[in-house]
Amino acid sequence: MTLSSLTLKSAGRTLTLLCLHCYQGDWVWLKKVSVGKSMTAVNQNTQSLFSHLREMRHENLNLYLGLFMDCGIFALVVEHCPRGSLADLLADGNMRLDWMFKSSLIMDLIKGMKYLHLRGLSHGRLKSTNCLVDGRFVLKVTDYGLPMILHAQNLNLSEDPQDLLWTAPELLRNPVQGGSFAGDVFSFSIITQEVISRTLPYAMMDMPAHEIVDRLKNPPPLCRPMVSVDEAPDDCLSLMNECWNEDPNKRPSFDNIFKQFRGSNRGKRANIIDSMLRMLEQYSSNLEDLIRERTDELEVERNKTEKLVGQLLPKSVAQALKKGKPVRPEHYSDATLYFSDIVGFTTISALSEPIEVVDLLNDLYTMFDAIIATHDVYKVETIGDAYMVASGVPNRNGNRHAAEVANMSLDILHSIAAFKIRHMPEMKVKIRIGLHSGPVVAGVVGLTMPRYCLFGDTVTTASLMESSGLPYRIHISLSTVKVLASLKLGYHIDTRKAQVKGSEDTYWLMGREGFTKPLPVPPDLSGGASNHGISLDEIPVERRQKFLDRQKMMKK
Incomplete structure (x- = not known):
């Protein structure tokens, strides 16, 4: 493995470094885990658990490639996604996202989480920074099973209040190692709010993270994000409200979420390539209008310039000078x-x-x-x-x-x-x-x-x-x-x-x-x-x- 000096991202308190490296000719992420103490070896339980996680294969999962242990550094080696996290994509003001584009990202997340839950694994730390986007704009879930790996290595998590905004209220009150299926559904609903409104979780409440966490722990009143009704279809907003229900038993499973969300698109496949082609067509049309407008403005300015030059020099002389020809007496x-x-x-x-x-x-x-x-x-x-x-x-x-x-x-x-x-x-x-x-x-x-x-x-x-x-x-x-x-x-x-x-x-x-x-x-x-x-x-x-x-x- 070749170490690159480029540090690209920070993923919270636990994963302090996300660095780009070359592994067997391909670029990979090396995610260093801040252990707080020196480590000399990976124990048997961790190796066994990691082997199970490594066998998981799905187009919407970011694959684990290996564990790294050297000089007291403990890290995970995962696939490289060149477009960064979902949070980065949403924060990019230059990236135009229509509803088809957004729904495609949400559907990728649903399919990835449905696969994990069908295999009996909850994520436990699902958030927009743990959803990566590859070069084809396919969303991939990463960090699945990480709490279990840290637990197997006898490591403790210490999270910032900002990292807890995706956590379900019941898990804030009574933390469960590895989280729960219902807790992942709640986290999914907060990510959905981010995608719909392209804002941070609870951004519209204008409150510090620790106050929001306290209100989540101690209702009433219920503390939930507010989303405008014209930002997404009604079916999608209704599904999001179901997923952040205060009662975990009333939240739908990802299998049901998949069926409901697919139905909300009225049978249309949320194809991001089709969405991108549509966006390119619209961009091309807008670009033609912009070029036409700029051309008209350029013509006006050119006429002004020619008029000014014509006032300073005779027209025949000005034309000759513009063409670089000598003007003879x-x-x-x-x-x-x-x-x-x-x-x-x-x-x-x-x-x-x-x-x-x-x-x-x-x-x-x-x-x-x-x-x-x-x-x-x-x-x-x-x-x-x-x-x-x-x-x-x-x-x-x-x-x-x-x-x-x-x-x-x-x-x-x-x-x-x-x-x-x-x-x-x-x-x-x-x-x-x-x-x-x-x-x-x-x-x-x-x-x-x-x-x-x-x-x-x-x-x-x-x-x-x-x-x-x-x-x-x-x-x-x-x-x-x-x-x-x-x-x-x-x-x-x-x-x-x-x-x-x-x-x-x-x-x-x-x-x-x-x-x-x-x-x-x-x-x-x-x-x-x-x-x-x-x-x-x-x-x-x-x-x-x-x-x-x-x-x-x-x-x-």
């Missing part, structure tokens, strides 16, 4: 770019808390995003207060790119007139807008956080048009004017004379035929006021001192 011969920023943003930031600045930009750009969604344009990026949009990139739209950006700019300029800063509602937000048309090169930069960027002189010129523009004005270049004029859509354009001799004139986009939305009136800058800053009069009174202090600090 692409040349666009015709495009119009839009740049805008907030006039005096540095001053507004100085007068605001950081979180207020974030709220300002979020409110403003949420409004801008709603507007551009109605035009054939692509939002390239936002950097601080700078907002960059393109048309003709990445979607080539012929010569409509200038009109799309021009129309969008007029809508943004109209909306900014009614925009209010949450923490300074009396202060107006003024923006400068610059447009320019021409060729660009677009490409993806970076791998960790890829960005879709535009390159070329057109980008630089569009940015210059914005920075050299004026508040509440749309500053456009000659190239954009030519494209708009070719469309003949009735755009209203004024000339802005060049500020430097020899340089080109630029233009103001003032409106369009059919565009009736009011636009904000540009401020008068004839007095030399800056087109980049905010005057003291525009700052709320309660924040002016902070502005003045900042100005003094900058001069120092």
Whole structure:
């Protein structure tokens, strides 16, 4: 026999260790008996009794294979049941047990006990921990005849109150070595309660074990478990009540129990394999529903992800990146770019808390995003207060790119007139807008956080048009004017004379035929006021001192 170091179970006070070993090539249980004193040999009476027990053969009995005696250790060698005890199976929340499954386990227990009683042997220690379950979910009774073996070896039992919950009341009052047939029937009824409700004995009473044992010994009132009527068929509940009758003589024998329980199934065989197949079919059906539900949820999340990626990158670029393909730079011969920023943003930031600045930009750009969604344009990026949009990139739209950006700019300029800063509602937000048309090169930069960027002189010129523009004005270049004029859509354009001799004139986009939305009136800058800053009069009174202090600090 090979000793395994794995200790798998504890079986009460008397059987302190249940260890797994290899015996003649098969796994077996070695159940060590706590004898309380050293033993040197197994006496003749024990050997004779064990030989009789070893000869018992039944599919619902866990067979005895031998006795072990070495180094003062006395143990029983029994068959190995890989699924552990009935108590373990019932306590496993992941194991679903329908009534057919439960009734099959109960019928196995009945057949095993019927076999023992027909051969004149009572169990004496029947409990759910002494009912083992093999790999085919067949229940097998173990520890039968153990009290007689211990008695033959002159060993005494000392049991914990928890181990006495299965013991019949009459045996609690007057213990009998080896128990009795009626006592085994009572123990069977308590195990039936465990199987039906999948709870410990008397669990619903919420009392310590020693109090329950005392109440069992000293009725009235009678102390019995309580089982809900909808947890098992009425015939089974009635049989269970008969089996825990206070009068041992009124309890049925296992032969009668077998007949009654078989009748309660209405002639159906309690076949655990059929039950398992039914459970597998139900599990398969539930699994299909679960997979379908999870697939729908996955599809929703995938659409959200694709939508988010589509907002960060053009669709064609995102698809290429997802497939692991390289995204090569692409040349666009015709495009119009839009740049805008907030006039005096540095001053507004100085007068605001950081979180207020974030709220300002979020409110403003949420409004801008709603507007551009109605035009054939692509939002390239936002950097601080700078907002960059393109048309003709990445979607080539012929010569409509200038009109799309021009129309969008007029809508943004109209909306900014009614925009209010949450923490300074009396202060107006003024923006400068610059447009320019021409060729660009677009490409993806970076791998960790890829960005879709535009390159070329057109980008630089569009940015210059914005920075050299004026508040509440749309500053456009000659190239954009030519494209708009070719469309003949009735755009209203004024000339802005060049500020430097020899340089080109630029233009103001003032409106369009059919565009009736009011636009904000540009401020008068004839007095030399800056087109980049905010005057003291525009700052709320309660924040002016902070502005003045900042100005003094900058001069120092």
